[in-house]
Amino acid sequence: MPADAVSSDTAPPAADSPSAPPASASVGEPSIDERQRTARVLANAPLEELTELWENWPDPPEVQYLRGPEAGLVMVQGRTGGTGDRFNLGEATVTRATVLIRDAELGTDHTGTAYVLGSHPDHAGVAAIFDALLHSAQRPRVLSDVIEPLEQAQAQQEARRRAQARSTLVDFFTVARENAGPDDEEDAE
Amino acid sequence: MYVAVKGGEKAIANAHALLAQRGSGKDARIGWRQVRDQMGVLISRVMAEGSLYDPDLAAKALLQAQGDVLEAVTLLRSYRTTLPRFGTTTPLDTSALPAERRISATFKDLPGGQQLGATFDYTHRLLADDLPTPQPPAAEATEEEVAMPRITDLLGVDALIEPDRPEGWSDPEPADLTREPTVYPMSRAERLQALARGDEGFLLSLGYSTQRGFGRTHPFAGEVRVGEVEVSFEAPELGFEVPIGRMEVTDCQMINQFVGSAEQPPQFTRGYGLVFGRGERKAMSMSLVDRALRAEEFGERQVSPAQDEEFVLSHADNVQATGFVEHLKLPHYVDFQGELVLLRQLRREFEERRELEERQESEQRRQAEQQDKKETAHG
Numbered sequence: 034m035p036a037d038a039v040s041s042d043t044a045p046p047a048a049d050s051p052s053a054p055p056a057s058a059s060v061g062e063p064s065i066d067e068r069q070r071t072a073r074v075l076a077n078a079p080l081e082e083l084t085e086l087w088e089n090w091p092d093p094p095e096v097q098y099l100r101g102p103e104a105g106l107v108m109v110q111g112r113t114g115g116t117g118d119r120f121n122l123g124e125a126t127v128t129r130a131t132v133l134i135r136d137a138e139l140g141t142d143h144t145g146t147a148y149v150l151g152s153h154p155d156h157a158g159v160a161a162i163f164d165a166l167l168h169s170a171q172r173p174r175v176l177s178d179v180i181e182p183l184e185q186a187q188a189q190q191e192a193r194r195r196a197q198a199r200s201t202l203v204d205f206f207t208v209a210r211e212n213a214g215p216d217d218e219e220d221a222e
Numbered sequence: 223m224y225v226a227v228k229g230g231e232k233a234i235a236n237a238h239a240l241l242a243q244r245g246s247g248k249d250a251r252i253g254w255r256q257v258r259d260q261m262g263v264l265i266s267r268v269m270a271e272g273s274l275y276d277p278d279l280a281a282k283a284l285l286q287a288q289g290d291v292l293e294a295v296t297l298l299r300s301y302r303t304t305l306p307r308f309g310t311t312t313p314l315d316t317s318a319l320p321a322e323r324r325i326s327a328t329f330k331d332l333p334g335g336q337q338l339g340a341t342f343d344y345t346h347r348l349l350a351d352d353l354p355t356p357q358p359p360a361a362e363a364t365e366e367e368v369a370m371p372r373i374t375d376l377l378g379v380d381a382l383i384e385p386d387r388p389e390g391w392s393d394p395e396p397a398d399l400t401r402e403p404t405v406y407p408m409s410r411a412e413r414l415q416a417l418a419r420g421d422e423g424f425l426l427s428l429g430y431s432t433q434r435g436f437g438r439t440h441p442f443a444g445e446v447r448v449g450e451v452e453v454s455f456e457a458p459e460l461g462f463e464v465p466i467g468r469m470e471v472t473d474c475q476m477i478n479q480f481v482g483s484a485e486q487p488p489q490f491t492r493g494y495g496l497v498f499g500r501g502e503r504k505a506m507s508m509s510l511v512d513r514a515l516r517a518e519e520f521g522e523r524q525v526s527p528a529q530d531e532e533f534v535l536s537h538a539d540n541v542q543a544t545g546f547v548e549h550l551k552l553p554h555y556v557d558f559q560g561e562l563v564l565l566r567q568l569r570r571e572f573e574e575r576r577e578l579e580e581r582q583e584s585e586q587r588r589q590a591e592q593q594d595k596k597e598t599a600h601g
Contacts, residue, residue: 065462068460068462068464069462069463069464069465072464072465072466073452073464073465076464076465076466076467077465077467077468104305105305105306105307105308106274106302106305106306106307106308107307107308107309107310107311107453107455107466108307108309108310108311108398109275109311109314109453109469110310110311110312110313110314110396111313111314111316111414111471111496112313112314112386113386113410113411113414113494114374114386114475114492114494115316115317115372115374115375115386115473115475115494116372116375116386116387117386117387117391118386118393118394118396118409118410118411119313119393119394119395119396119411120396120410120411120412120414120415120418121310121396121398121399121400121411121415122314122414122415122418122471122496122497122498123269123270123273123274123275123415123418123419123498124273124274124275124302124307124400125274125275125276125311125453125469126274126275126276126279126305127308127455127466129308129457131459146457146459146460148308148455148457148464148466149466149467150275150453150466150467150468150469151276151278151467152276152278152279194322195320195367197358198320198321198322198323198337198339199337199368200358200359201323201337201338201339201340201341201358202335202336202337202338203335203336203337203338204335204336205330205336206330207330
């Protein structure tokens with residue numbers, strides 16, 4: 034039971050072999066949860082900030098684009114009534130890129146992949162580079178200098194938006210017939 | 223029948239130049255970012271009916287189309303055919319993130335509360351000269367996420383409403399209308415796909431017709447929510463799903479009366495609407511029509527247009543509709559010439575027939591007169 038808690042309940046009912054636990058993967062390989070977290074932060078980051086972070090990256094590795102950045106589509110699915118049968122809602126543009134980075138000092142190669150909603154080749158390109166760096170020895174620095182600050186900014190913005198939306202919380206009350214006096218505003222049904 | 227014509231290149235080029243001039247106006251050009259950010263509702267409509275989520279492209283299409291929604295929708299539909307499809311997303315979980323707007327017309331006090339969000343409801347509908355941008359008072363920014371369970375899940379606890387997942391539910395793979403030929407009757411999943419990309423005006427009118435008695439379904443807006451949801455995609459090369467961004471959607475749960483049948487106890491039934499962007503009217507209309515189209519499932523009498531699957535779904539797509547209506551203005555010279563020749567021949571035959579009849583008539587009259595004369599002479 035605890036093993037397959039990682040995969041969401043929306044996954045198809047195919048044989049649900051729990052994805053390889055992070056420990057058994059190659060040493061230092063980030064777990065799926067971690068990769069989802071960093072992918073989320075990179076995909077939601079504003080392009081300008083990502084570009085700036087990459088441009089100011091100290092000792093940038095050699096970058097080779099293995100694929101893309103290329104534009105394509107994903108079919109977005111919803112569920113009937115929210116939780117029922119799947120149906121095809123419509124497509125969305127998506128941009129993907131896969132890069133290979135080479136660390137000249139260590140002589141190691143790492144690949145990184147990014148998928149980003151929208152037609153944003155630069156965004157997918159930079160996100161893939163940071164994804165590759167997250168697999169390299171520079172992981173701690175990417176986490177502390179890129180992922181964490183972006184994540185915090187996104188959380189703050191999210192909290193602000195939520196708070197603004199929360200300010201529109203409404204409490205309608207049903208107007209009772211006949212006996213509803215002005216100072217007797219009851220929330221009665 | 224349409225027969226192709228040739229020529230006219232110069233006139234067509236000039237007409238396009240004139241069109242571009244009409245669209246440029248006298249003031250500075252509007253940037254697509256301005257359109258995207260300040261005409262969000264329109265952008266939503268173009269994305270929904272274009273069946274392609276991309277606010278940037280929708281804004282550019284609208285500018286190019288000079289505000290013609292159907293033209294912009296057509297641009298998006300054409301554009302999508304140039305791109306490869308990488309795959310299918312994980313089904314959206316519309317209740318996962320707190321909605322910006324979430325209201326219910328059925329329960330006053332529901333968990334998570336009624337949150338109006340950005341709405342035109344309760345505005346005075348007075349035309350204003352200036353558009354002020356007041357700052358909404360931000361509540362405590364530290365406030366924790368508030369869970370907003372679906373209203374239908376709350377009713378589902380007591381089995382007062384039909385479940386999304388009936389017994390033995392197996393999560394069937396939905397057919398894709400953009401890839402497979404249209405065959406009636408359709409599954410509900412296919413109908414929802416067709417409705418989600420259907421014309422807002424058409425669905426609004428059909429939804430309205432069900433309220434006015436043409437296929438009564440006694441609807442209540444159980445819940446309407448507008449907000450951003452996270453989109454996840456399982457890329458084959460990664461082997462697990464990753465979040466690829468967020469998209470704004472509108473979701474509507476319509477709750478309808480159902481008296482029950484021999485097999486089923488009386489319970490509420492559901493209509494569902496889900497559209498890209500801020501499309502409350504469309505989502506509500508969609509859910510009304512979705513429920514009306516389930517008439518057969520519930521053994522209801524099918525007497526109204528909104529309950530007729532083939533009628534609704536084969537006319538809901540506005541690209542198809544405008545294509546067929548507007549093709550009438552293209553040169554139909556040969557076709558018309560053929561009609562003209564036929565009509566002239568028919569008229570000639572008609573004239574000949576009439577002349578013949580007249581001749582016969584006058585002949586008969588003459589004979590009758592002669593007969594009369596003879597009789598009077600004898601008399």
